Amino acid sequence: MTVRAYATSTSCVQGASLGFVLDRPAPVVVTDAIDDRVVFEGSADAPRWELDIPAGWRSSLYRARFGAEEPWPFGLPGSVPCPDNEVYFVVRQAVPSSPMLLSVPFTTWQAYNRAGEPGQGLYWTESPTRATRVTFDRPGSGPSPERWEEGLMRWLRRGGHDVAYCSNLDLHDGLGLLSPHRLLIVNGHDEYWSLGMRDSVEEFVRRGGNVAFFSGNTCWWQIRLEDGGRTMVCHRDALSDPMAAADPRQTTVEWSAAPVNRPENTLTGVSFRAGAGAWGQHMPRMLEESYTTRFAGHWVFEGTGLTDGDKFGQGCLGYETDAAEFEEIGGIPRATGRDGTPSSFVVLATADLRHWGEYGQGGMATMGVFTSGLGTVFTAATVNWGNGLRDPVVDQITRNVIDRLSAPDGARRWDVIGPPADLRALAVLGRTLYAVSADDTLLARELCGQNMPWRPVGPAEGVRGLAVPREAAGGLASGLYGVTHDGRLLHHGEQGWREVGTAPESAIGLAIADCTFWVATSSGELWRQPFGSGGWKPAGSSADAVSLGGMNGRLFALNSENRLLTRLPPPALEEPEPESPDPKWESLAEAVPGSTFTAHAGLIITAGHDIPLRWRHA
Numbered sequence: 001m002t003v004r005a006y007a008t009s010t011s012c013v014q015g016a017s018l019g020f021v022l023d024r025p026a027p028v029v030v031t032d033a034i035d036d037r038v039v040f041e042g043s044a045d046a047p048r049w050e051l052d053i054p055a056g057w058r059s060s061l062y063r064a065r066f067g068a069e070e071p072w073p074f075g076l077p078g079s080v081p082c083p084d085n086e087v088y089f090v091v092r093q094a095v096p097s098s099p100m101l102l103s104v105p106f107t108t109w110q111a112y113n114r115a116g117e118p119g120q121g122l123y124w125t126e127s128p129t130r131a132t133r134v135t136f137d138r139p140g141s142g143p144s145p146e147r148w149e150e151g152l153m154r155w156l157r158r159g160g161h162d163v164a165y166c167s168n169l170d171l172h173d174g175l176g177l178l179s180p181h182r183l184l185i186v187n188g189h190d191e192y193w194s195l196g197m198r199d200s201v202e203e204f205v206r207r208g209g210n211v212a213f214f215s216g217n218t219c220w221w222q223i224r225l226e227d228g229g230r231t232m233v234c235h236r237d238a239l240s241d242p243m244a245a246a247d248p249r250q251t252t253v254e255w256s257a258a259p260v261n262r263p264e265n266t267l268t269g270v271s272f273r274a275g276a277g278a279w280g281q282h283m284p285r286m287l288e289e290s291y292t293t294r295f296a297g298h299w300v301f302e303g304t305g306l307t308d309g310d311k312f313g314q315g316c317l318g319y320e321t322d323a324a325e326f327e328e329i330g331g332i333p334r335a336t337g338r339d340g341t342p343s344s345f346v347v348l349a350t351a352d353l354r355h356w357g358e359y360g361q362g363g364m365a366t367m368g369v370f371t372s373g374l375g376t377v378f379t380a381a382t383v384n385w386g387n388g389l390r391d392p393v394v395d396q397i398t399r400n401v402i403d404r405l406s407a408p409d410g411a412r413r414w415d416v417i418g419p420p421a422d423l424r425a426l427a428v429l430g431r432t433l434y435a436v437s438a439d440d441t442l443l444a445r446e447l448c449g450q451n452m453p454w455r456p457v458g459p460a461e462g463v464r465g466l467a468v469p470r471e472a473a474g475g476l477a478s479g480l481y482g483v484t485h486d487g488r489l490l491h492h493g494e495q496g497w498r499e500v501g502t503a504p505e506s507a508i509g510l511a512i513a514d515c516t517f518w519v520a521t522s523s524g525e526l527w528r529q530p531f532g533s534g535g536w537k538p539a540g541s542s543a544d545a546v547s548l549g550g551m552n553g554r555l556f557a558l559n560s561e562n563r564l565l566t567r568l569p570p571p572a573l574e575e576p577e578p579e580s581p582d583p584k585w586e587s588l589a590e591a592v593p594g595s596t597f598t599a600h601a602g603l604i605i606t607a608g609h610d611i612p613l614r615w616r617h618a
Contacts, residue, residue: 002067005026007019008020014054014057015054019050024046027044063087081145086142090104092164100185102184103167103184104166104168105187106169107168107191108144111134114140125236132233132235133232148215149188152389155389159399173200186211186214201267210377211375212380213379213381214386215383217275217321224243236254254273265341266340269366269370270379270381271339274364276320277319278319280359289353290311291313291316291317292349293307295347295349297419297451298369300397300400301397304393312391313394317351317382322366323365325338325339330455346369347367349366351365369449415616418451418612422608425465435466436463442460463483463490465510465511465548466510467549469481473515473531474531481500483503483510483519503536509545509549520542530572542557549598562590563589564597567586595607596608
């Protein structure tokens with residue numbers, strides 16, 4: 001007969017002990033579930049047995065098997081469940097030292113435990129006999145038969161990556177647990193999240209931590225943890241949940257549903273509400289599907305060799321996927337934000353799975369990345385990502401994500417935000433990025449991380465520099481200003497360009513700072529004209545500038561060696577400064593990837609001759 005056993009906790013730290021409850025004495029074998037290495041063999045007493053965890057055991061997911069091995073073939077969710085004599089648990093690092101922390105979704109495993117048995121499992125979702133409360137104090141709560149999480153965990157181990165493990169229950173009050181790590185990995189099918197889990201992870205990101213969701217159907221249901229975290233509550237219905245009246249924000253419904261109204265998009269960037277599902281006999285159809293590349297120039301795709309429109313990752317789109325609502329603009333997807341997806345979300349790849357509506361839920365899959373506070377979040381938006389790692393492209397994307405998001409804070413990077421173009425001036429007005437092309441056309445696009453197309457606005461003949469004041473002053477309106485090489489100062493409005501004054505000849509850059517126009521010339525001079533004044537005065541050296549910009553009352557210059565320099569504007573009564581080298585200009589960045597730039601809202605945006613548009617923090 002099968003030994004029935006469970007652990008008294010889903011995790012413990014190195015050097016501690018973990019309790020097990022058994023219905024009879026049995027031999028026990030404990031293996032590292034990631035590489036199948038046997039770490040302990042012995043005998044377990046009943047009804048309670050303590051396993052002492054040596055301090056030298058690595059942080060990992062472990063399996064304790066009581067009695068004989070039982071067949072456990074792959075299957076559909078809820079079918080062929082984890083045998084009652086197998087107990088899974090995590091050993092956490094006693095002293096956190098790994099850059100990456102991987103969370104194991106014990107709540108989802110427990111939700112599927114005893115699926116279909118009246119009053120025992122949280123499934124099936126709309127069955128009136130499903131349970132609304134399930135306990136961790138019972139056997140059978142191991143991984144689902146598909147082992148959604150196994151592929152990525154084994155891949156990380158084979159690659160020698162330094163990863164610590166935790167139970168997702170540890171995230172419930174987990175900011176302290178998360179803080180020593182740089183990257184949290186959420187893996188596979190992590191569907192059930194408590195308020196504490198979500199608050200901890202979102203605060204971790206706001207403070208500068210990063211998250212990689214190699215998962216799908218993520219954070220779909222809100223749960224509550226009771227009885228010291230040993231009972232999981234999920235009514236799935238506000239009318240049945242007494243918490244809806246007592247504390248609506250903790251009601252156990254879909255996160256995006258009333259009265260919670262907190263779409264998971266703000267955590268993950270995507271949601272199963274717009275995603276797709278293929279279940280039952282149709283589940284194998286997921287193996288036919290692939291992602292389509294939508295932003296091949298992004299750092300996530302470095303080294304893959306992909307171009308926009310290429311397919312990759314066939315089979316990685318598991319039976320449930322997540323998606324963000326987006327619109328096609330000039331052939332490029334742009335997240336609308338109407339569903340709660342952050343405005344910084346960048347769509348990297350998409351899959352049109354609306355045909356799944358014939359045998360499940362029709363929708364999309366949307367791979368993407370976004371920033372929140374000081375942190376970065378990546379989402380693969382599929383439960384089966386880890387089992388697609390045999391695909392070299394999926395492998396490379398995963399390496400790119402974990403290498404970048406787990407790296408120590410260091411040099412700020414230039415990230416591609418648009419395709420190559422031939423540009424010679426840039427400026428930002430509101431949320432619109434303007435540019436002048438080499439063929440004297442004024443172009444515009446949204447200022448965002450997405451690879452949006454440029455649209456022509458009109459001519460910009462002779463314009464060599466663009467600038468935008470913070471506000472109207474000195475009789476000059478706000479808006480977009482330009483300077484021409486032949487000495488004209490222009491303002492752009494609904495009727496196009498209008499000349500508003502003269503400018504130094506041979507101008508190659510324009511900036512506005514301290515309610516003053518600043519012009520750099522090809523001869524290395526810097527000139528100034530306060531708003532409303534009648535003439536230009538020399539202001540010293542432009543530091544060999546080939547492009548000029550202003551931000552927050554400060555001047556910036558890009559020189560011919562592709563170095564970005566900055567300084568505070570010289571006082572109006574200051575004598576002309578000595579010729580270059582100019583001690584008042586300070587180096588801000590090296591190897592700027594472009595020959596023109598603009599500075600706006602803490603960002604430096606660069607472009608040039610047939611090179612990608614990029615940005616980084618100043």
